[in-house]
Amino acid sequence: MSHHIVDFKNVSFRYPDGTEALRGINFRITHGESVGVVGANGAGKSTLLQHMNGCLMPTSGTVTIGDLTLTGKTRREIRKKVGIVFQNPDDQLFMPTVFDDVAFGPLNLGMDEESVRERVRKALSMVHSLDLRDKPPHHLSSGQKSAVAIASVMAMEPDILAMDEPAANLDPKSRRSLITLLKSFRHSKIIASHDLDLILDVCQRCIVIRDGTVVADGPSAEILTNRTLLEENNLELPLSFQRR
Amino acid sequence: MADALLSPAVGTTLWAGTVAVGGYASKKLKAQIDDRMIPLMGVLGAFIFAAQMINFTIPGTGSSGHLGGGMILAILLGPHAAFLVMASVLTVQALFFADGGLLALGCNIWNLGFYPCFLVYPLIYKPLTGGSKNPGRILVASIASAVVALQFGAFSVVMETLLSGKSELPLGAFVLLMQPIHLAIGIIEGFVTAGIINYVRGARPEILDSIAASRPLGAGISLKKVMMTFAVLAAITGGALSWFASTHPDGLEWSVEKIYGRGELPEQKHGIAPVLKDLQEKTAFLPDYNFKPAGNEPKKKEAVPVWPGIEAGTSLAGITGAAIVLGIIVLIGMGIRSFRGRGKG
Amino acid sequence: MTFDEKYFDIGRLDRLSYRDTCVHNLDPRAKVIATMLFLITVISFPKYEVVALAPFFLFPVLLMTIGEIPVRFILKKVIVVSPFAIFIGIFNPLLDTGTVAVISGVPVSGGWLSFLSIILKFTLTISAALLLIATTSFPGVCHALRRLGFPPLFVSQLFFLYRYLFVLMEEAMRMIRARDMRSFGTPGAGIKVFVRLIGILFLRTVDRAERIYYAMLSRGFQGDIPSLKRSRMAAADLAFMAATISFLGVFRFFRITEGIGRVVQGLFA
Numbered sequence: 010m011s012h013h014i015v016d017f018k019n020v021s022f023r024y025p026d027g028t029e030a031l032r033g034i035n036f037r038i039t040h041g042e043s044v045g046v047v048g049a050n051g052a053g054k055s056t057l058l059q060h061m062n063g064c065l066m067p068t069s070g071t072v073t074i075g076d077l078t079l080t081g082k083t084r085r086e087i088r089k090k091v092g093i094v095f096q097n098p099d100d101q102l103f104m105p106t107v108f109d110d111v112a113f114g115p116l117n118l119g120m121d122e123e124s125v126r127e128r129v130r131k132a133l134s135m136v137h138s139l140d141l142r143d144k145p146p147h148h149l150s151s152g153q154k155s156a157v158a159i160a161s162v163m164a165m166e167p168d169i170l171a172m173d174e175p176a177a178n179l180d181p182k183s184r185r186s187l188i189t190l191l192k193s194f195r196h197s198k199i200i201a202s203h204d205l206d207l208i209l210d211v212c213q214r215c216i217v218i219r220d221g222t223v224v225a226d227g228p229s230a231e232i233l234t235n236r237t238l239l240e241e242n243n244l245e246l247p248l249s250f251q252r253r
Numbered sequence: 254m255a256d257a258l259l260s261p262a263v264g265t266t267l268w269a270g271t272v273a274v275g276g277y278a279s280k281k282l283k284a285q286i287d288d289r290m291i292p293l294m295g296v297l298g299a300f301i302f303a304a305q306m307i308n309f310t311i312p313g314t315g316s317s318g319h320l321g322g323g324m325i326l327a328i329l330l331g332p333h334a335a336f337l338v339m340a341s342v343l344t345v346q347a348l349f350f351a352d353g354g355l356l357a358l359g360c361n362i363w364n365l366g367f368y369p370c371f372l373v374y375p376l377i378y379k380p381l382t383g384g385s386k387n388p389g390r391i392l393v394a395s396i397a398s399a400v401v402a403l404q405f406g407a408f409s410v411v412m413e414t415l416l417s418g419k420s421e422l423p424l425g426a427f428v429l430l431m432q433p434i435h436l437a438i439g440i441i442e443g444f445v446t447a448g449i450i451n452y453v454r455g456a457r458p459e460i461l462d463s464i465a466a467s468r469p470l471g472a473g474i475s476l477k478k479v480m481m482t483f484a485v486l487a488a489i490t491g492g493a494l495s496w497f498a499s500t501h502p503d504g505l506e507w508s509v510e511k512i513y514g515r516g517e518l519p520e521q522k523h524g525i526a527p528v529l530k531d532l533q534e535k536t537a538f539l540p541d542y543n544f545k546p547a548g549n550e551p552k553k554k555e556a557v558p559v560w561p562g563i564e565a566g567t568s569l570a571g572i573t574g575a576a577i578v579l580g581i582i583v584l585i586g587m588g589i590r591s592f593r594g595r596g597k598g
Numbered sequence: 599m600t601f602d603e604k605y606f607d608i609g610r611l612d613r614l615s616y617r618d619t620c621v622h623n624l625d626p627r628a629k630v631i632a633t634m635l636f637l638i639t640v641i642s643f644p645k646y647e648v649v650a651l652a653p654f655f656l657f658p659v660l661l662m663t664i665g666e667i668p669v670r671f672i673l674k675k676v677i678v679v680s681p682f683a684i685f686i687g688i689f690n691p692l693l694d695t696g697t698v699a700v701i702s703g704v705p706v707s708g709g710w711l712s713f714l715s716i717i718l719k720f721t722l723t724i725s726a727a728l729l730l731i732a733t734t735s736f737p738g739v740c741h742a743l744r745r746l747g748f749p750p751l752f753v754s755q756l757f758f759l760y761r762y763l764f765v766l767m768e769e770a771m772r773m774i775r776a777r778d779m780r781s782f783g784t785p786g787a788g789i790k791v792f793v794r795l796i797g798i799l800f801l802r803t804v805d806r807a808e809r810i811y812y813a814m815l816s817r818g819f820q821g822d823i824p825s826l827k828r829s830r831m832a833a834a835d836l837a838f839m840a841a842t843i844s845f846l847g848v849f850r851f852f853r854i855t856e857g858i859g860r861v862v863q864g865l866f867a
Binding site: 089100101116118144145162 | 613616737740757758760761762763764765806809810812813814815816817818819820824825826827
């Protein structure tokens with residue numbers, strides 16, 4: 010099924026202040042793959058993710074999602090297919106209650122009230138947060154907010170899920186729930202994270218980014234055991250591989 | 254401004270004015286706004302609210318001040334958006350802090366929102382800066398703007414209180430109280446406003462430009478509209494003041510008390526008072542039952558008409574009744590409380 | 599109050615507003631309208647009216663007891679905002695000294711009566727405003743305002759403000775604490791430091807707004823904040839409003855308090 014393909018061809022991006030964040034990124038993700046994106050801070054991971062639904066547009070090169078090439082006009086369609094969970098849940102939960110936040114996406118898709126309610130129920134159940142439905146976001150803990158942020162994206166039932174540091178604020182239990190949830194999500198996944206153990210657990214494939222380019226792309230098992238490669242990129246072996 | 258100092262007439266008039274301006278600003282914005290302004294306005298509202306809670310010490314006085322926000326919002330967002338943001342901040346304050354009250358909210362939004370956004374920003378700030386980014390010029394413009402805006406606001410409070418008639422403060426004293434204080438506050442506000450703008454421009458100049466680019470095009474207020482509004486306001490104020498003055502033969506030195514005595518009488522001719530008087534006469538057994546003449550006190554029969562504002566309810570019977578009523582209310586309260594307590598078990 | 603105190607104060611009122619009592623479950627529109635009518639009625643009393651205000655305390659008392667809002671909490675907040683009203687009102691007894699009533703031989707000046715009237719009206723109106731939020735929650739009030747006809751743009755502005763209120767206050771609090779930790783005893787701080795703090799907070803706010811905007815776009819935002827249909831007014835809500843309106847009407851236009859007093863006096867006469 011072609012509509013789950015993510016294809017970056019020679020994508021470069023320069024910020025208005027001149028910073029070249031991406032230089033000729035090339036990779037292709039096919040249906041059902043789960044890919045980790047790792048790299049040092051400032052390497053370009055977040056910038057890359059923001060290109061996946063047109064929050065940022067490449068200064069050169071093409072981004073193709075499914076059958077659509079990313080342009081100003083196709084952005085809207087693409088956003089229905091690609092769900093991005095950003096780093097800070099406070100920025101993603103901007104409505105007065107959890108229900109409103111999770112319903113925001115489906116309502117913008119033009120769905121009728123019954124279907125919206127059903128989507129919300131399903132999404133919140135997926136992240137075990139149905140009881141938080143009527144709470145205002147500022148009454149939630151970090152972990153709860155992260156879970157609801159994920160639900161708010163899942164409610165749109167995207168074909169491709171992209172996440173930026175999903176486990177950053179989570180306690181071990183919530184992190185474990187997140188890993189379980191991600192493993193159950195059958196569609197394509199792209200996860201940018203410093204949590205190499207999570208990547209190892211969830212993603213079969215791993216891309217290493219340095220200074221805006223892809224420096225390695227292969228099976229996680231290979232890349233995340235390559236100590237030299239990791240240390241060149243300000244990373245370490247996953248904790249589960251390190252001896253005490 | 255507080256609810257307790259307002260009369261329904263003044264309160265609802267100011268509310269009507271605020272709602273009219275707010276509706277106009279919303280319509281204008283809705284038609285032309287860039288989508289990204291919507292979250293920006295919201296978060297900036299939260300920013301102003303938080304910023305207002307931070308105190309700083311005013312040099313030389315040792316007392317603390319805080320940011321008002323009307324001017325800086327107008328400068329950053331343009332008049333329409335700024336008015337809505339200021340209104341939202343004041344609304345949250347009224348609801349969470351009960352600052353003044355909900356009826357006075359209409360007055361507050363007018364006093365603190367209308368003048369900086371729709372009068373001072375287009376007529377004073379913009380001409381004085383003339384688009385220049387020179388920090389010195391911005392400082393001067395900010396101080397002048399803040400001072401004028403606050404003078405208008407303070408004077409409005411005086412007028413609103415006066416026209417409501419619940420306070421005895423004479424116009425002269427009230428004005429002498431409010432205006433100088435707000436002059437000082439205005440100068441401080443001007444300094445702070447300019448300081449923030451210049452800081453932001455120094456640190457990240459592109460932000461001010463990008464916000465300016467998202468503002469509705471042609472969001473400038475036409476000078477003609479402003480002058481017309483100004484003229485209408487002046488006419489109303491002038492009319493009200495001259496009515497006060499004309500009821501007083503001396504002209505120069507007048508106090509609200511003297512005017513008030515006159516001002517009450519026209520009110521009594523229509524409205525609630527005569528109905529009340531009627532009811533009072535019907536329900537009281539003996540209208541002058543409770544007045545005890547003591548020495549030179551006015552005679553019983555005259556007590557009521559001499560003070561038209563007071564029904565004979567302020568009497569021993571009234572006070573007794575009040576005490577009983579309050580006692581009943583307290584008992585009801587305590588009863589409900591313990592009922593709930595038992596229910597929770 | 600210090601920043602910290604204000605922050606926790608708002609937090610407490612906010613948490614109280616999400617409770618589940620009969621009062622909390624009334625339709626927000628009913629409560630908003632009832633409160634506004636209450637306010638107008640209270641301030642419509644003439645300048646010297648004191649006695650007839652007594653029955654109106656029933657409204658806040660009922661809201662507090664049925665709504666389980668701590669009385670001391672409300673009273674404290676009323677006292678905290680009273681200075682302005684007291685300051686203006688205190689001139690009344692000083693300026694209006696003519697005797698206006700005589701009670702058991704004691705002459706009472708108009709100024710004191712009007713001052714007392716202001717104080718009572720103040721207590722009633724401020725507590726009513728606080729109790730509106732305490733029993734309705736801010737989003738509830740916003741929904742009510744939208745359905746009562748306020749412009750949708752303004753209402754969504756209120757929603758956003760509320761949502762990020764606590765977030766920004768926390769950010770500001772962190773900055774103040776950092777500032778205070780480096781002030782070594784100098785109380786407060788000068789304007790220069792203040793301006794820089796505010797400037798930084800402003801820049802962070804603008805960046806945050808951008809991220810929020812991206813999040814909104816990512817979930818399909820096209821300019822209008824969507825909303826679902828809300829509940830209709832139930833019988834309980836209409837009954838509440840009818841009861842409130844009758845109460846207000848009866849006690850505004852009939853001298854019941856005084857009547858009670860006369861009856862009691864008659865018994866003792």
